[in-house]
Amino acid sequence: MAGSLKLVCTALQRQWFHTAGCHFKGRTGAEHLWLTRHLKDPFVKAAKMENYRCRSAFKLLEMNERHQILRPGLRVLDCGAAPGAWSQVAVQSVNARGTDPRSPVGFVLGVDLLHITPLEGATFLCPADVTDPSTVQRILELLPGGRADVILSDMAPNATGIRNLDHDKLISLCLSLLGMVSDILHPGGTLLCKTWAGSQSQGFQKRLSREFQNTRTIKPEASRKESSEVYLLATQFHSRKGPGTR
Known part of the structure; x- marks a missing residue:
């Protein structure tokens, strides 16, 4: 930090x-x-x-500082974006408002089942289910060139309090997101997604390693110590659908 x-x-x-x-x-x-x-x-x-919408902004700020996930000019898809704190960080990091005339201008698209208050420099698709095929089609229409360079996911299902069940539900959500990556992510792109540590974590990471050149597990300082929350960072996506567009 x-x-x-x-x-x-x-x-x-x-x-x-x-x-x-x-x-x-x-x-x-x-x-x-x-x-x-x-x-x-x-x-x-x-x-x-610092006028961030919630504390989770500092998780992304820290991970971005350490791993250079975001930079000016990149197209970002923020899944599970409400209330918009990660989108705030992304807008600043990719120069989506064009506030730095010396740097390329990026694009930020946030998607969530919940309403998100408008944010200058970001486009929000809500309420919308990111796993719905119709939502995916709308995402492709909104993203410049029909592709994202970075997919961020802070999505999580409503917790039941039963750890194993909650873990399984979140891994299922992550797998659904991974299934859409080939349609949305530009070759060489990056995926950062939240998981809860558990029995299926290793299997999901193996799935990621088949789609991406590098994967790593991150526990940012802003993630509460008692939480099983960890983030998986996957870089250098191997496209199965050709080079895509830019």
């Missing part, structure tokens, strides 16, 4: 003890526990300070 972000988070942690007390009145034990974690979380505070 960048040193400046660490300084921001440290300062915000110090402020927490002065503001937390009023939030706990009349809360149940479970609500009290959730609020304690939420209010003490430096990334929640930092997201407000």
